[in-house]
Amino acid sequence: MLTQLxxxxxxAKLRSREVGAVEVAQAHLDRIARLDPEFKAFLTVHPxxxxxxxxxxxxxxxxxxxxxxxxxxxxIKDNVSTEGVPTTCASNVLKGYVxxxxxxxxxxxxxAGLVSLGKTNLDxxxxxxxxxxxxxxxxxxxxxxxxVPGGSSSGSAAAVAGELAPLSLGxxxxxxxxxxxxxxxxxxxxxxYGRVSRxxxxxxxxxxDQIGPFGRTVEDAALLAEAVSGYDPLDSTSLDVPPxxxxxxxxxxxRGLRIxxxxxxxxxxxxxxxxxxxxxxxDVLRREGAEVSExxxxxxxxxxxxxxxxxxxxxxxxxxxxxxxRYGGQVEGDGHIxxxxxxxxxxFGHEVKLRIMVGTYALxxxxxxxYYNRAQQVRAVMAAEFETAFxxxxxxxxxxxxxxxxxxxxxxxxxxxxxxxxLCTIPANMGxxxxxxIPCGYAxxxxxxxxxxxxxxxxxxxxxxxxxxxxxxxxxxxRPPMP
Ligand code: GLN
Numbered sequence: 001m002l003t004q005l006x007x008x009x010x011x012a013k014l015r016s017r018e019v020g021a022v023e024v025a026q027a028h029l030d031r032i033a034r035l036d037p038e039f040k041a042f043l044t045v046h047p048x049x050x051x052x053x054x055x056x057x058x059x060x061x062x063x064x065x066x067x068x069x070x071x072x073x074x075x076i077k078d079n080v081s082t083e084g085v086p087t088t089c090a091s092n093v094l095k096g097y098v099x100x101x102x103x104x105x106x107x108x109x110x111x112a113g114l115v116s117l118g119k120t121n122l123d124x125x126x127x128x129x130x131x132x133x134x135x136x137x138x139x140x141x142x143x144x145x146x147x148v149p150g151g152s153s154s155g156s157a158a159a160v161a162g163e164l165a166p167l168s169l170g171x172x173x174x175x176x177x178x179x180x181x182x183x184x185x186x187x188x189x190x191x192x193y194g195r196v197s198r199x200x201x202x203x204x205x206x207x208x209d210q211i212g213p214f215g216r217t218v219e220d221a222a223l224l225a226e227a228v229s230g231y232d233p234l235d236s237t238s239l240d241v242p243p244x245x246x247x248x249x250x251x252x253x254x255r256g257l258r259i260x261x262x263x264x265x266x267x268x269x270x271x272x273x274x275x276x277x278x279x280x281x282x283d284v285l286r287r288e289g290a291e292v293s294e295x296x297x298x299x300x301x302x303x304x305x306x307x308x309x310x311x312x313x314x315x316x317x318x319x320x321x322x323x324x325x326r327y328g329g330q331v332e333g334d335g336h337i338x339x340x341x342x343x344x345x346x347x348f349g350h351e352v353k354l355r356i357m358v359g360t361y362a363l364x365x366x367x368x369x370x371y372y373n374r375a376q377q378v379r380a381v382m383a384a385e386f387e388t389a390f391x392x393x394x395x396x397x398x399x400x401x402x403x404x405x406x407x408x409x410x411x412x413x414x415x416x417x418x419x420x421x422x423l424c425t426i427p428a429n430m431g432x433x434x435x436x437x438i439p440c441g442y443a444x445x446x447x448x449x450x451x452x453x454x455x456x457x458x459x460x461x462x463x464x465x466x467x468x469x470x471x472x473x474x475x476x477x478x479r480p481p482m483p
Contacts, residue, residue, distance in 0.1 A: 001027075001163075002019065002023070002024055002027040002028075003027050003028055003031050003163040003164070003166075004163055004479070005166065006166060006215070006216055006217050006219070006220050007069060007072045007166040007167045007215060007220040007223060007224070008068075008217070008219050008220055008223060010024055010071070010072050010166055011066075011068060011069055011070065011071065011072050011223075014057075014061055014066065014070065014071040014072070015061065015066055017061075020058055021054040021055070021057040021058040021061065021070075021071035021115065022051060022054045022055060022058060024054070024071060024072070024073060024115075025050050025051055025053075025054035025073055025115050025117075026051070026054075028073045028117055028164060028165060028166075029045070029047050029050060029051075029117070031163060031164055032045055032117065032118075032164050034483075035162060035164065035482075035483070036164060038140065038145060039139060039140050039142065039158050039159075039162050039164065040121060040137045040138065040139050040140060040155075041075070041120055041121060041139050041149075041154075041155040041156075041158040041159040041162060041164055042075065042117075042118045042119065042120055042121065042155060042159065042164070043078050043086075043088060043090065043118075043119050043120065043121050043136060043137075043155065044078070044085060044086050044118045044119040045117060045118035046085060046116075046118055049085070049116070050073070050115060050116060050117055050118070053110075053115045053116060054071065054073075054115045056113075057070050057071040057113045057114075057115055058071065060113050061113075066113065067112045067113055067227070068112075068223055068226070068227070068246075069112055069113065069114050069167075069223055069224065069227055070112065070113030070114070071113060071114075071115060072114055072115065072166060072167060073114070073115045073116075073117050073165055073166060073167070074109060074114045074115065074116055074117065074165060074166075074167045074168060074169065074224070075116075075117050075118060075119070075120050075155070075156055075159040075160075075164070075165040075167075075168040075169075076106065076109075076116060076118075076119055076120065076156075076168065076169050077119070077120050077122055077126075077153050077155070077156045077168070077169055077170045077171055078090060078119040078120055078121065078122055078155070079122060079125065079126055079171055079201060079202040079204075080103045080105060080106060080119075080169060080171070080200060080201055080202075080211065081099040081101060081102060081103040081106070081200035081201070081202070082099060082102060082103070082106055082116075082119065083099060083100060083101050083102045083106075084098060084099075085098065085099075085118075085119060086098050086119065087099050087119065087202070088119075088136075088328075089122065089124060089125045089126070089202050090121055090122045090123065090124050090125075090133075090134035090135055090136055091124045091125055091135050091322075091328075091347070091348065091349065091352070092135045092329055092346075092347040092348075092349070093322045093324075093327075093328050093329055093343070093344075093347040093348055094202075094322070094327060094328040094329070095135075095328060095329050095347075096328060096329065097327050097328040099200075101200065102200060103197075103199060103200020103201055103211075104197035104199040104200055104228075104232045104234055104235065105169060105196060105197060105200070105201075105211050105228040106200065108227055108228045108230075109227065109228065112227040112228075114167070114227065117159075117164070117165050120139075120153070120154075120155025120156045120158075120159055120168060121134050121136065121137060121139045121154055121155030122134060122151065122152045122153055122154055122155060122156075122176075123151040123152035123154065123176075123351070124348075124349045124351065124352050125202065125204055125315070125319065125352055126152040126153075126171055126173055126176055126202075126204045126209075127152065127204065127315070127351050127352055127355055128151040128152045128351060128418070129150065129151050129152070129175070129179060129418045129419065129421050129422060130148040130150060130151050130154070130406075130408075130411065130412065130418060131148055131149050131150065131151035131152065131154025131155075131180070132148060132151070132408065132409075132412050133151070133152070133349060133351045133352075134154070135349050138154075138408055139154040139155045139158045140158065140408070141158060141161070141183060141184055141405045141480075142158055142161045142162035142163075142184065142480040142482050143161070143183075143184065143185065143405055143446055143447065143480045143481070144405065144446070146407050146408055147183075147405040147406065147407060147408065147446075148183065148405060148406060148407070148408050148410075149161070149180050149183055149184050149405070150179045150180030150181075150182065150183035150184065150401065150405065151176060151179065151180060152170075152171075152173075152176040152180075153168075153170030153171065153172070153176045153177050153180050153188075153214070154180055155168075156168035156169060156170040156177075156180070156214050157170065157177075157180030157181055157183070157184040157186060157188065157214055158180075158184060160184070160186050160214045160215065160216060161184035161185055161186050161216075161480055162480070162482065163479075163482075166215070166216070166220065167213060167214065167215050167220060167224050168213070168214045169211055169212070169213060169214070169224070169228070170188065170211070170212060170213075170214055171201055171204075171209060171210065171211050171212070172188075172190040172209075172210050172211075172212055172425075172429065173204045173205045173208045173209050173210075173311060173429060174205075174208065174307050174311060174422045174425060174426045174429050175400075175421075175422045175424075175425025175426060175429075177189065177190050177212045177213075177214065177437075178190060178400045178425050178428075178435060178436065178437040178449065178451060179400065179401050179421065179422070179425055179437075181214060181400065181437040181449060182399075182400035182401040182437045182439075182447065182448065182449025182451075183401060183404065183405040183446075183447065183449070184405075184447065184480075185439045185446075185447030185449075185477065185478060185480065186214055186215065186216050186439065186477075187214065187215050187216065187217060187218055187220070187221045187436065187437065187438050187439070187466075187470075188212070188213075188214050188221070188400075188436065188437045188449075189212045189213055189214075189221045189222075189225060189434070189435075189436040189437075189463075190210050190212045190428055190429070190434065190435050190436070191210060191212050191225055191229060191244060191434050191459050192210075192239070192432060192433060192434045192456055192457050192458075192459055193207075193208075193210055193237070193429075193432030193433075193456075194235075194237050194238055194239035194432070195210075195225075195229045195230075195239055195241065195243075195244060195434075195457075195459060196210060196211045196212060196225070196228055196229045197211075197228075197230075197232035197234065197235040197238050198210070198211065198235050198237065198238075199232055199234040199235045199238075203314075203318040204311070204314070204315050204318065205310065205311040205314040205315055205318075205429075206237075206314055206318060207310070207314060208307075208310070208311060208314070208429040208430070210429070211228070212225065213225050213228070216477060217470065217477065218249075218436075218438060218463060218466045218467045218470045219246070219249060219467065221436070221463075222244065222246045222249055222463045222467075223246055225243075225244040225459070225463075226243055226244050226245065226246050227243075229243040229244040230242060230243035239457075241457070244459045244460065244463070245460055246463070247460075248460055248464055249460075249463055249464055249467050250467065251464065252464055252465075252468055253288070253289075253468045253471070253472070254285050254288045254289060254290040254465070254468045254469055254472050255288065255289030255290070256289060256290070256291070257285070257289075257290040257291070257394050257395065257465055257468070257469075258290075258291050258293070258392065258393045258394045258395070259282070259285065259290055259291065259292045259293070259393060259394065259395045259396075259397055260292075260293055260294075260295045260389050260392070260393035260395065260396045260397070261282065261292055261293065261294050261295070261396075261397055261398070262294075262295050262296065262297040262300060262389075262396060262398060263294055263295070263296055264296065264297055264298070264300040264301060265300065265398030265399065265423070265424050266278075266398070266399075269402050269420060269423055270399055270402045270403075271402060271403045271404065271443065273404065273443025273444055273448070274399045274401070274402060274403060274404060274443055274448050275399070276443065277440060277441030277442060277443050277448035278397075278398075278399050278440060278441070278448065278450060280441055281440040281441050281450055281473055281476075282397070284472055284473060285469060285472055285473075288472050293393070295389060295393075295396075297382075297385050297386065297389065297396075297427075298385070299378065299381050299382040299385050300382070300385075300423070300427060302378055303382060303422075303423065303426045303427055303430065304419060304420055304422055304423055304426060306375045306378045306379055306382070306426075306430070307422065307426045307429070307430065308358070308419060309358075309362050309371050309372060309374075309375040310372070310375050310376065310379065310430075311355070311359075312355040312356070312358040312359035312362065313359040313362045313363050313371075313372050313375075314359070315352075315355050315356065315359050316355065316356045316357075316358075316359025316360045316363065317359070317363070319348075319352070319356055322343075322344065322348070323339075323340045323343065323344065324339050324340055324342075324343025324344070324347075325339065325340070328347075329343065329347050330343050331343045331345075331346040331347060344356075351415075354415075362375075379430045379431075382427055382430050382431060383430060383431035383432070386427060386431050386433065386453070387431070387455070387456075390433075390454070390455035394454070394461070394465060395452050395453065395454055395462070395465055396452075396453040396454075397450060397451060397452055397453070398424040398450075398451045398453075399424055399448065399449065399450065399451060400424060400425065400437035400449030400450065400451040401421060401424070401425075401449060402420070402421055402423060402424065403421065404443050404444060404446035404447065404448060405446050405447075424451050425451065427453070428453055431456070432456055433453060433454060433455055433456045434453070434454050434456075434457075434458065434459045434462045435451060435452065435453045435454075435462075436451070436452050436462060436463070436466050437449035437450065437451050437452075438450055438452065438466055438469065438470055438473075438476060439476040439477050439478070440469075440473055440476055441473070441475070441476070442478070447478070450469070452465060452466050452469070
């Protein structure tokens with residue numbers, strides 16, 4: 001079945017003319033039509049646009065001008081700006097908003113000849129860990145229709161795991177790519193901060209946000225990163241370095257790989273099945289010649305607390321622009337202030353309002369030093385601790401999520417428990433370093449993700465190590481039980 005192929009396999013079959021780009025696109029559109037009413041991964045699909053892009057890709061293939069992913073379909077998280085296609089952030093505040101411009105990543109996808117299938121569901125403004133904060137629908141995990149796919153990039157992860165798309169883009173502020181990748185049993189990669197342009201990504205926590213790929217293999221995720229990364233003058237935090245290269249991906253194995261396992265990531269917060277799966281995977285890597293050492297990273301204990309000051313603080317400022325006047329929906333009110341108040345009060349969801357209030361509080365005069373500044377100091381300590389670890393080790397590993405996929409509604413009454421699930425993923429955003437989750441085993445027949453963290457700017461080495469680890473753990477990727 002065409003929808004079961006990896007992106008790399010699809011691209012190879014397209015180049016050898018074994019299949020056509022329109023046929024590949026149609027196979028995915030058919031599967032979306034059949035299964036997405038159940039998965040609810042997409043907020044927008046646009047079959048006509050998809051088929052037109054597929055035809056254009058085919059012309060390039062026929063002309064011998066195909067790149068590594070030309071003609072391969074992709075789904076895009078709905079907080080990434082797409083010209084002429086609604087971009088809602090799964091919020092009533094942006095319902096009906098159609099952007100007049102493409103995000104840089106979207107322009108690059110077009111240049112590379114990928115074929116866009118549509119826009120995927122998320123927690124409203126990417127604030128959440130389960131996908132349940134979407135104002136429109138709850139995406140289901142292909143591993144169990146009563147289970148959450150993880151968040152906030154819920155739709156992008158479910159689309160790839162459910163074979164509705166071979167590739168997708170998500171965004172990661174505190175784990176929103178890696179967490180759902182773990183819960184859905186696929187690969188999710190947050191590049192080094194600045195390697196992928198944020199131009200056109202609706203901002204949540206600008207110093208933490210990063211766009212990144214989902215795929216069913218490390219190679220697929222790396223190929224997509226290669227296509228969308230690289231310097232962008234439109235993003236002032238963009239790094240002036242070449243795109244992520246996949247050239248060295250296949251060299252090397254796990255022999256001699258120096259892996260650090262911080263004790264703070266293997267404590268009580270981690271479900272026993274997850275811990276066991278990770279230990280078993282690390283045992284295999286040891287047998288294959290990797291060195292695994294336990295280390296201490298004490299600052300990790302305050303990571304979640306620190307993140308939940310910095311991220312809401314930045315969000316409260318970023319979301320000030322949604323005032324009912326410039327974008328999307330508007331609720332009537334008394335005068336200018338009245339319109340702004342009733343729009344923001346009426347159209348933002350509960351979690352978003354909570355964060356705006358927490359963030360505004362943390363930034364207000366008198367509290368700024370006690371909360372925001374203090375959090376920034378802790379952030380620097382955390383980044384330094386990891387940097388020190390990377391001087392001695394190639395990778396710092398942990399579970400990506402402390403628990404496997406859980407039932408819809410299971411934790412939504414317990415916002416604190418949900419936030420604590422970000423324990424392992426937050427440091428990479430705080431320190432800006434690259435981090436990736438790959439499937440490493442199963443607990444209760446549900447996927448467990450191994451989180452691999454590498455030093456800032458060393459994305460290629462991280463991907464190379466991940467590729468070798470994926471080879472060493474051949475049971476890692478499994479298809480979910482689905483049609
Ligand atoms: N779960 C985290 C939060 O709710 C991370 C979200 C993200 O990475 N966008 O803030």
